[in-house]
Amino acid sequence: MKTPRHIAIIMDGNGRWAKKRGLPRIMGHKKGVDSVKNIVTSCIKFKVEYLTLYAFSTENWLRPKREIKGLFRLLENFLDNEIKLFHDNGVRLRIIGDRDRLDARIRKKIEETEAETAGYGTLNLNIALSYGSRQEILNAARMLSKEVKNGRLQPEQIDERLFSKYLYTNESPDPDLLIRTSGEMRVSNFLLWQISYSEIYVTSKFWPDFREPDLEKAIEEYSKRERRFGK
Numbered sequence: 001m002k003t004p005r006h007i008a009i010i011m012d013g014n015g016r017w018a019k020k021r022g023l024p025r026i027m028g029h030k031k032g033v034d035s036v037k038n039i040v041t042s043c044i045k046f047k048v049e050y051l052t053l054y055a056f057s058t059e060n061w062l063r064p065k066r067e068i069k070g071l072f073r074l075l076e077n078f079l080d081n082e083i084k085l086f087h088d089n090g091v092r093l094r095i096i097g098d099r100d101r102l103d104a105r106i107r108k109k110i111e112e113t114e115a116e117t118a119g120y121g122t123l124n125l126n127i128a129l130s131y132g133s134r135q136e137i138l139n140a141a142r143m144l145s146k147e148v149k150n151g152r153l154q155p156e157q158i159d160e161r162l163f164s165k166y167l168y169t170n171e172s173p174d175p176d177l178l179i180r181t182s183g184e185m186r187v188s189n190f191l192l193w194q195i196s197y198s199e200i201y202v203t204s205k206f207w208p209d210f211r212e213p214d215l216e217k218a219i220e221e222y223s224k225r226e227r228r229f230g231k
């Protein structure tokens, strides 16, 4: 079986999972964290090198304050609880997105965990937080225009390789496989530049129900596909 080097996941359906059971949405997110842990462990097992998870979009700031608070608390607990897993398995954590919007406490926790795991790379775990792909691209365009304005760069030097260096994902290769749970056929402002040639796999399962066998199925489907990169 051909294993993708980089898997990106739009973790969707926590709310619906909870609603179906008459539970508050946050319980769906809580169960979703169990899936995150399971999938991180599976990626280590399957020797996936990069895993990028869409945990909180720029649009998600419009959700009720209580839900936002709950989500960040879950993330903080996840980082506390899994630091041992990161050390034991060489997992490097990186957060991608607009950090300025995160509160100081969570920013500090993120910075600590990133610094603590910076020497690893068996699995590179990217978590997208306050992330929006259009904003990421605009941000890159702004930084590049500044370089041109300062005379440090000629417009002709801006090619795909250079442009990619200005994205939050500058240290990761493009995803080979993009997975979305809960059946939605949308990209939702996630890695628009980076998924140009990714294989897309959509499952109807809600994220809290998505576990190792489901990941295995997605990888199996991926390994059957013939990637031509437009050729």
Ligand code: FPP
Pocket (backbone or CB within 6 Å): 011, 012, 013, 014, 015, 016, 017, 029, 030, 032, 033, 036, 053, 054, 055, 056, 060, 071, 074, 075, 078, 127, 207
């Ligand atoms: C989508 O479900 C999920 C999210 C917006 C949050 C994903 C977050 C987690 C799984 C937990 C924290 C993350 C980490 C990395 C520890 P939804 O609420 O949009 O579901 P719905 O579409 O059914 O309402």
